[in-house]
Amino acid sequence: MKRKSIVMLLAASIAVTAMAPATVQAAKEGKVINIYSWNDEFRERVEAVYPEVKETSKDGTVTKLKDGTEIHWIVNPNQDGVYQQKLDEALMNQADASADDKVDIFLSETDYVNKYVDADADVAIPLTDLGIDPEKDLADQYDFTKTTASDQNGVQRGSTWQCCPGLLVYRRDIAKDVFGTDDPAEIGKKMKDWETTKETAKVLKEKGYFTFSSYADTFRLYGNSIEKSWVEVGETTVRVDQKIMDWVNDSKEWLDAGYIDETVKGQFNADWNKAMGSKSKVFAFLLPAWGIDFVLKPNWDGEEGAWAVTTPPQEYNWGGSYIHGCQGTDNPGHVKDIIMALTGNKEILLKISQDYSDFTNTRSGMQDATSDENFASEFLGGQNPFEYFAPVAESIQIAPLSAYDQGCVELIQNAFTDYFHDKVDFEKAVSNFETAIKERYPEITEVQWPEK
């Protein structure tokens, strides 16, 4: 408990320094800003748009700022919870670490942002303590991104530059072959809800095409519309939502019918990447803006302009990287500056959108983009994706979050993979999930399934 009191003390002292005038701060700022993240995306964004950046070392681990401060990038992969493990380790040692080793900024994903903005854990600095007034300074952000980054008392403890409404991305050549048109409005009609999509899938199947590549592709759409969070605050029971069971049943049905490629197991693996290539028979993917730029584009080996986007069967949000100032940081001034520059500056956000086709967290900016020809994408054959992203973003209802989301989402997909491939029966998949979730989170005592 001694350590905790030290943390509190430190936090309090930081809070005090943060409120002091900027000139005093600059003198006290540390030389090294340590940033924890799970890939290079944030680094690339900072390099591209943060005006203070001078240069980055060749191996990408150190970025120098104009005032001589160094940003040290500490990157650990997300998969299997590795990133969180390493981050947690660093956070536990935060109080004892020397000034240059302290975590100053860390990133979190929608799947586990809840764990880090928790008021009791108190690892992410409330934005107001950094001198940012969310009401005023971040007024142009989408509301749901602000809610997601807030703790149980409604205090915002993180901020994001991106907003991740998802779309249906489809191959124009296949659309022409099967439906005789590649017009996004027409295709959107054929995919307007699950029932219609199933009819369309049948037509695609007759021509030898798969509608989606993997059963995991549709998960986010269902998972985003759950009514209650996986684990309620203060409880130790995992509640599997009916929507998740709908995903299980539909996926099984679709796989058995041959609408989904059975050989692609999950996402972010070689088979999935291959399904995005020109030889693949997969018609469409469900991806947010970063997915198109960061995943689909590098894997596509055909001509540019072969893909197009349209409205998905169901609105959803996938991902989103939140920037948090870390309690105990010795660079509160820089932290504030970076957060403001990357998430609260419309000009910079629009630049990110234009250069990386990322859908950024500025409502007015995105509204402008829908009708601005500069935002048309070569990769999408000259289509302006923002025209489709913006309305989805407006209507996103973010699912109630819990600190257990990443484990639940990952493990339920794993457990039912065997069921989809007829390796185990339904009951066995259910019990496999229960075993796995209790292994990952020892405090979980029970799993409740919806009544069938």
Place this chain on the structure above:
Amino acid sequence: MKKRKSLSYAKWGYLFILPFFLCYFIFSLIPLFDTVKYSFFEYFRSGIKEIGPNFVGLENYKMLLQSDMLKYGLNTLILWVIGFIPQIVVALTLAVWFTDIRLKIRGKQFFKVVIYLPNLIMASAFAMLFFTMFSTNGPVNSILMSLGIITERIDFMGSVFGTRSLIGFMNFLMWFGNTTIMLMAAIMGISTEVFEASELDGCNTIKRFFYIILPMIRPILAYTLITAIIGGLQMFDVPQILTNGQGNPDRTSMTLIMFLNNHLKSKNYGMAGALSVYLFIISGILCFIVYRMTNDNDPDGSKAAERRRKKEERRRR
């Protein structure tokens, strides 16, 4: 004068081994005791909040017995046997061939290097390679299809048999070279006079193998077996990478250490400690059995013969 006589060099010896014992004490022995200690505690992390340590007695041990631990133990055993049997057979055969002066195999040195090579690759890289090669849309399937051997792609890693054989095969490939070289050293340690004498007595190759080589290399065989068993109990990297840490399908290739690793994701030191203690006990028992089996201090069977004779006598009386 007297002083000089009692001059002892032993202290230098102790001084030289001191670094090892210091390292061992700090990095192995203390953690070992901690592991045992924490196995009696409830001690894990929930999110970023630490829970425990609270003393719970044997609760962790009980819960492990109620879990699927024994199933994972069986998985480990199966995976180990699949890899070890071909490994020891091939290694013994190769060792005998390579050391046979009559066979005069050319390029012995070259083959020794080649069979050892797979061991130099990192196990995880090796597993990754197999994962890619044998994936449903991978090169092995493509080659088999274009050769016309199969008409439909095989989902190697989707079946229990496929996954287990792949893991066994990989372990075999990685370790048979190492074992071969070890056994060769053992065989070369046998005096050539014994071989010559047996040949003069008309001993054929098979008899020579079973009655001369095998008994003479027993201590090294025991060593190989013990290290292989301990290695087998610790099997982790190959199945972990090949199945993405899930032990698919249906947890049939989940080994004990993978199970342990699952507990460490939540820093569950209590449960992981209890599992480690179980593993420690199991490996202790196994090593003891192997040691007794292979280190019999009755090499020519005279004591056994004596026992038999006495028994016979008693029966007659």
